[in-house]
Amino acid sequence: xxxxxxxxxxxxxGGREITALEPCNLYxxxxxxxxxxxxxxxxxxxxxxxxxxxxxxxxxxxLVDNEDVTAMDARALRQFRQRLGMIFQHFNLLSSKTVADxxxxxxxxxxxxxxxxxxxxxxxxxxRVGLSSHAQKYPxxxxxxxxxxxxxxxxxxxxxxxxxxxxxTSALDPQTTAQVLQLLNELNRELNLTIVxxxxxxxxxxxxxxxxAVMDAGHIVEQGQVSDLFLHPxxxxxxRFVYEAEHxxxxxxxxxxxxxxxxxxxxxxxxxxxxxxxxxxxxxxxxVDYSILSGRIDHIRDTPYGQLTLSLVGGDADVAIEQLxxxxxxxxxxxx
Amino acid sequence: xxxxxxxxxxxDIWMATLDTLMMLGGSMLFTILLGLPLGIVLFxxxxxxxxxxxxxxxxxxxxxxxxxxxxxxxxxxxxxPMTLLITGTSLGVAGAIPPLVAGATPFFARLVETALRExxxxxxxxxxxxxxxxxxxxxxxxxxxxxxxxxxxxxxxxITLVSYTAMAGVVGAGGxxxxxxxxxxQRFQTDVMIVTVVLLLxxxxxxxSLGDRLVVHxxxx
Numbered sequence: 001x002x003x004x005x006x007x008x009x010x011x012x013x014g015g016r017e018i019t020a021l022e023p024c025n026l027y028x029x030x031x032x033x034x035x036x037x038x039x040x041x042x043x044x045x046x047x048x049x050x051x052x053x054x055x056x057x058x059x060x061x062x063l064v065d066n067e068d069v070t071a072m073d074a075r076a077l078r079q080f081r082q083r084l085g086m087i088f089q090h091f092n093l094l095s096s097k098t099v100a101d102x103x104x105x106x107x108x109x110x111x112x113x114x115x116x117x118x119x120x121x122x123x124x125x126x127x128r129v130g131l132s133s134h135a136q137k138y139p140x141x142x143x144x145x146x147x148x149x150x151x152x153x154x155x156x157x158x159x160x161x162x163x164x165x166x167x168x169t170s171a172l173d174p175q176t177t178a179q180v181l182q183l184l185n186e187l188n189r190e191l192n193l194t195i196v197x198x199x200x201x202x203x204x205x206x207x208x209x210x211x212x213a214v215m216d217a218g219h220i221v222e223q224g225q226v227s228d229l230f231l232h233p234x235x236x237x238x239x240r241f242v243y244e245a246e247h248x249x250x251x252x253x254x255x256x257x258x259x260x261x262x263x264x265x266x267x268x269x270x271x272x273x274x275x276x277x278x279x280x281x282x283x284x285x286x287x288v289d290y291s292i293l294s295g296r297i298d299h300i301r302d303t304p305y306g307q308l309t310l311s312l313v314g315g316d317a318d319v320a321i322e323q324l325x326x327x328x329x330x331x332x333x334x335x336x
Numbered sequence: 337x338x339x340x341x342x343x344x345x346x347x348d349i350w351m352a353t354l355d356t357l358m359m360l361g362g363s364m365l366f367t368i369l370l371g372l373p374l375g376i377v378l379f380x381x382x383x384x385x386x387x388x389x390x391x392x393x394x395x396x397x398x399x400x401x402x403x404x405x406x407x408x409x410x411x412x413x414x415x416x417p418m419t420l421l422i423t424g425t426s427l428g429v430a431g432a433i434p435p436l437v438a439g440a441t442p443f444f445a446r447l448v449e450t451a452l453r454e455x456x457x458x459x460x461x462x463x464x465x466x467x468x469x470x471x472x473x474x475x476x477x478x479x480x481x482x483x484x485x486x487x488x489x490x491x492x493x494x495i496t497l498v499s500y501t502a503m504a505g506v507v508g509a510g511g512x513x514x515x516x517x518x519x520x521x522q523r524f525q526t527d528v529m530i531v532t533v534v535l536l537l538x539x540x541x542x543x544x545s546l547g548d549r550l551v552v553h554x555x556x557x
Contacts (some may be wrong), residue, residue, distance in 0.1 A: 052465055081467035092462035095556045096480040106466040109476065138556040164465075 002028040002051060002162070002196070007060035009046050020046040022218045023060065028196060028211075030161075033188050033301075035205040035226070036198040037241055038215030044198040047215070048164055051196065052084045053077055064162070082110050085155030089167035091147040093139040099150050100126065100135040106157040125153040129183065145176035152183060156191075163187070165197035169204055181208045185301075202245035206230055206300050214238045227300045231268050231307055231330075246296055253309075256293055257335060262313035264293070265321065268330040269306040279308075282323045287315030309334065343525040348515065353535060355510035358429050359501045360539075363436035364494055371441040371493075372486075374400075375448025376474060382449065386460070386470065400442040408439045408500050412507060419507075432509035436500055444493040451485025452478055484555045491547025495540050502536075512536050 004026035011018045021043045028034045038044040049055040050062055053069050062069040064080070072080055093102050103122045107113045113121070126132050129149040139147055148168060155163055165184070169177040185208050187193050199205065205212050205226055212230075213223040214237055222235040233239040243250060257264055269278075274297065283290060295308040312320060321331050378396055381389040403411070415435040416426045423430040455478055463477040479486070502513020512532045520529025 054461060054465060078467040078469060081465060084465070086462070086465040088458055088462060090456075090458055092456065092458040094459060094477060094481055096483060096554070105463075105476065109463075109466050109468045109472050140557050158466075 001030045001065065002026075002194070003063040004047075004050075005061040005063070007050060007057045007062055009043075009050065009055065010058045019218050021050070021057075024220050026213065026220065026223075028194065030194055031188070031192045032210040033184070033195040033197065033208050035209035035212040036196070036215060037200065037202060037205055037212060038198075038237075039200055041217075042215040043218040044215045045166060048166055048196060048198050051162075051164060052081050052086060082106065082158050083160050083162075085152075085158070085160040085163040087148065087151040087155050087163070087165050087168045089170050091139070091144075091151045091171075093147055093150055093154070095139055098136050098138055099131060099142070102139065102150055103153045103157055106154060110158055121157065122153075125156060128156075129153045143176070144172050145179055148172065148176075148180050149183065152180075152187070156187070156193075160193075162194045162196070165195060167198060167200070170199065170201070177204070178207075184208055202230070202241040206245065206298070208301060210301065214241065227270060227303060227305065230300055231270075231305060232332075248294070253294060257311075260291065260293065260311040262311045263317050263333065264309065264311050264335040266307065266309045266332045266334055267324060268332075269308075270328075270330075271303055271305075273328050274304040274306045276327065278324065278327055278329065282320050282327075283315075286317070286320035286323065288317055288320040289313045289315065341527050341531070343519065343527050344531055349512075349528075349531060349535070352510055352512045352515045352532070355429055355514075356498070356501050356512045356536075356539070359432050359436060359504060359509060359511055360494065360497055362429070362433045363440060363497055363501075364490075366433065366437040367440040367444050367493060367497070368490065370437065371444035372448055374441065374445035375452065376478075378445055378449040379452040379478075380470075382453070386473075400445060403438060403442040404446070406439075408435070409503050411435050411439050412503060416507070427508045429509055431507045432501065432504035432511075435507075436497060436504065439500055440493050440497050443496060444489060447489030447492060448482075448486055451482045451489055454485055455481045484551045487547060487550045487554060491543060491551075494543050494547070498536060498540055498543070512539075 004024055006023045006025060007021065008023040009019070009021040011020055036044040036047060046055055050057055051064065051069070053072070057070060060070070067080065069080065094105070097105070100122050103125055104118050107118045107121060122135070123132070126135055129152055131146060131149055131153070134142060134146065139150065142150065169180050172180060181204065184195055184197070188195055197204070197209070209226045211224065212226050213220045214229070214235060215221065216237040222229060222233070222238045229238055230242055233242045279290065282288070290310045290312050293309045293311060295306070297306040299305070324331050374396070378393065378400070379385060380387045381393040381396070383393070406414070412435045415438055419426045419431055419434040422434050425431050459477055459481055460473060463473045468476065499513075501509070501511045502516065504511055505514025505517055512535055516529050516532040519525045520532060
């Protein structure tokens, strides 16, 4: 697990002090995929680099597995970094080394593995990421997705418990992004690997993360379970990210609402409730007629969800709402 | 035809070629031995680099600039006392090598610095994130990644050294350039001039294509 205690980061630029990260507390539990989302300059990249101390905090403490990262001397820090994996937006593979040599690099640097151990481990890792046949190629001969998979194999070489992902899919096309995210998802489950990833795409958060923190101008503005933040965003920044990902236009929606009669409610279904034939049942029993104004049905990580905005006309709307609530549906009344 | 080459003493040419090659080989060796570490230090202490040291960088940079702005012919003469100290003689091939090294090292170091700056910062960061020490970052990431650039720098330096050796005749070092000046220019023996220039041209051509080939061989981008 990773813990930030009142961590704060400022830079000096031309004699002026610039705050990259306002004092923040953060707790990332073991075995989770934790997402940090924010626009560029929001401080998410700084926060990620504080974990393996590629950047040093100006104040505060960072604990990783109960070890104080901020107090480590150079030697301890190097050994600590060997137990942490990191992947990058632009892959950062060595162009002068083959795929196999790139993956072998952390093992060689650690100095505690024999040549046989290294070649066995490299073969195993390349097999796991599906690149066995590319071992002797150079990075320039690979596609973006393949390069990132080499990056992942390299990051996992020393068997780390934690993987840091710096915009790992931002340079990839949508299909390749999906494959890389799928791989991260599997590795998280197989190895109980804690993954911290930063991104500016809500879709990446929705697909793989358990928890998310939203950053804006050096602050963590909202934090919690992805399902809560994604379905019920509170902070304006979070809302913007969610609506961007879902192609929702708030102004357009309110114009639509003005044209319909009756009450407007937003229903959120999660898990099993998503598949239950609830709406028809409730409509029949309460005599309410409904029309669907907007809706989205998808998965958050592996949990199915549905979110529908309805207008309810006629019948007994209160009964309908009570019945929906009884069936574990979250009901928000937008217009009474 | 043979008459035209009547002034050419092929034995002299052969000895001069050997002198040139010895000066080139010897000075190149020491230039790399001194210039590579100097280039690395320049890079590491440079602005926004791993060991940014404004004072150290400014001092080294200043020394490099002084040596680079001195015309080589002046360096050759100014260096005489120091050359005596190092090699025991200020004459011949041995007397030419210290000034050649002094002239080429700052040049080579700058080129190495530039080649290292071309290495993607992300690669340094990735290597740091693996827990590499500074020495490991240099040997495992920086130098392999900058290898094509360093080879190109070596080629340019070697060719510059070829033209420097031509001036080494001033301290009696011999060599093809010396022959061209003393016979070809001063005694109007055009044939000697042509032979020496052609040989120098061939030498430069060989160095350049060898360097280019190595750069291609080690470039994986």
